Amino acid sequence: MEKYYDNNKQGMELFRKKIELRDGVQQLISRDGMGGCLHLCGSSMNGFGTFSSDVDMALVFDPNVPSMPKTKARRAITRLYTCLSRQAFCTNVEMVFAKVQLVKFFDSISQCDVDININNIVGIKNSFLLRSISFS
Numbered sequence: 001m002e003k004y005y006d007n008n009k010q011g012m013e014l015f016r017k018k019i020e021l022r023d024g025v026q027q028l029i030s031r032d033g034m035g036g037c038l039h040l041c042g043s044s045m046n047g048f049g050t051f052s053s054d055v056d057m058a059l060v061f062d063p064n065v066p067s068m069p070k071t072k073a074r075r076a077i078t079r080l081y082t083c084l085s086r087q088a089f090c091t092n093v094e095m096v097f098a099k100v101q102l103v104k105f106f107d108s109i110s111q112c113d114v115d116i117n118i119n120n121i122v123g124i125k126n127s128f129l130l131r132s133i134s135f136s
Helices: 002-008 012-031 070-085 121-134
Strands: 037-041 055-060 090-096 102-107 112-118
Touching: 012 037, 012 055, 012 070, 012 112, 037 121, 055 121, 070 090, 070 102, 070 112
Parallel strands: 055 112
Antiparallel strands: 037 055, 090 102, 102 112
């Protein structure tokens, strides 16, 4: 298992691409007037990512609120979906209405699958908790 991970772990070049992707999407969101701050989370941040891992992001509107009411999150997801659907680099854009609502797409530049949730503060905190464990 350890050998498999060592041979397949996310490298710094891929991590930089994911950071650039996050920065680019953040600019789109800001230009669209949505507000909020986009955070990388999940395996991209916690140290368990591989070269085939997707990119998990959380769009946070209020860091003091662990989750948004579903109707407000649905409006934000719909607006994010509309914004990303207009971008040439975003393909296969779809909305997922589950416990954690999100927008999924494929980034043709980094060649990564991307999931963006709304205000999932717990997911961000868990990512940093696991990161502290994996790097200790």
